[in-house]
Amino acid sequence: MVKNALQAQLLKAGLVDNKKAKKLTKQAHHEQRIGQSDEPAIKANIEKAQQEKLAKDQALNLEKQQQLEEKALKASIIQMIKHHKISNTEGDSVYQFIDEGKIKKVYIAQQVYNALVSGSLVIAKDQDQYAYLPKALAEKIDQKMQGFILMNNAEKNEQATDEEDPYAAYVIPDDLMW
The missing domain is CATH 1.20.5 (Single alpha-helices involved in coiled-coils or other helix-helix interfaces)
Incomplete structure (x- = not known):
């Protein structure tokens, strides 16, 4: 047992x-x-x-x-x-744009200024500074990740105006100096 x-x-x-x-x-x-x-x-x-x-x-x-x-x-x-980025951009022309809710002012050459206004150049954030890039490169960067391109006038130039707008004939230039 x-x-x-x-x-x-x-x-x-x-x-x-x-x-x-x-x-x-x-x-x-x-x-x-x-x-x-x-x-x-x-x-x-x-x-x-x-x-x-x-x-x-x-x-x-x-x-x-x-x-x-x-x-x-x-x-x-x-x-x-x-x-x-385009180098040697310093000059006497003043260009203003908005970065993080603040108006920024940069002094650039007249040729760069004209290219920014026409939309062939854009302003991009380069860490603590600003860089001026060709439009094609800026579009590639913007497709990959948002937030680097600060100012792109090509988008503003491509916008269609309202046909019923009574002031459509009076175009306000982007390079208007006050």
């Missing part, structure tokens, strides 16, 4: 009686069955927790990857601006 050697030795020594040995054996059996019945639930919980952790880790990795891609895109745009 006794299943384990220690119980047999305790019975022979008289420290435990038959009844108590059966009770202990039955109790051990019962605990083993209960442990086995809970085991699948525990395994399911562990598996569920692992799946949740894996999904969370994948979401974090995806977010980090997107941040890295955005950072690389910004770096490439900044490099494009630095490489293609």
